Amino acid sequence: MTTARTTLKPPGTARAGLGVTRRRDRWWVAPGVQATLFTVCATYLFFSGIIWTPLFGTAYKVDDYLSPLFSPLIKPDWLPTWISPGLFILWVPLGFRATCYYYRKAYYRFYFADPPGCAVGEPTIHRRYKMETAFPFILQNIHRYFLYLAFIPLAFLWIDAALSAVPDGRVRLGLGVAILFVNAALLTGYSLSCHSLRHVVGGKLDCFSCSRRTQVRYSLWQRLTTLNVHHMAWAWASLITVTLADVYVRLLALGVLVDPAIRL
16 A cells, blocks of 8 residues: 655755745845736736627727737637637637746746745745646646647737738738737747747757758757747737737727828
8 A cells, every 4th residue: 555645845945934035135026026017917818808898899800900819810600799709719828828937937936935036935835845746737737739839829910910011902001010010029039939849949869960950950949049048038028018919909999099000
């Protein structure tokens, strides 16, 4: 007869107690700012993608500008008005970001204090560590599959941005066009700088120069590594732009803003 083992966290900051540290800097500022920004953006995106249109009827597409939360737009005829089309696609970017290696580090710190900062004490209860070995956090291991899926809506975001530039066959140089292109570019940088993609391209190789194939993989790995160095910046910048892009489309739909544009 065997008994289940309880996973114990190695001795470290969990032994010290929450907030115990010898650090003299304002270590709490960064996680505090990140927690505020992440919570505001995540709450708004959930409201806009799932609740806003069914509850208030506000359009998510206006003047050929489609909110990135609904791209690709999947709206079958049988869909009730009280269900948002965003449900068909939002689970992909949500799953990709929720399981992202960087975001896991960030929200483990500012939501779970695990740890709240480098060399800063955790709650003593964290000594009985089960974070990613038990449900629901064991689901973090499917991050790579969300990475593959994330490139589908990403491709449509580029298509939507291109279509917004020629809504009626004429070229439109508008603020909305610029916002959609910038958003697509930053989301592309975020996806390409993913740790999992870097490993898919260059991982499990014992020799980078043994064949033409491994040399090509090594070259791609170097380029992705250059992006990966700034993965945190890509993560926050893309989260902000996707939020601002949706806000912009919604304000256009409400008549609060008028898109400044030049038609050629």
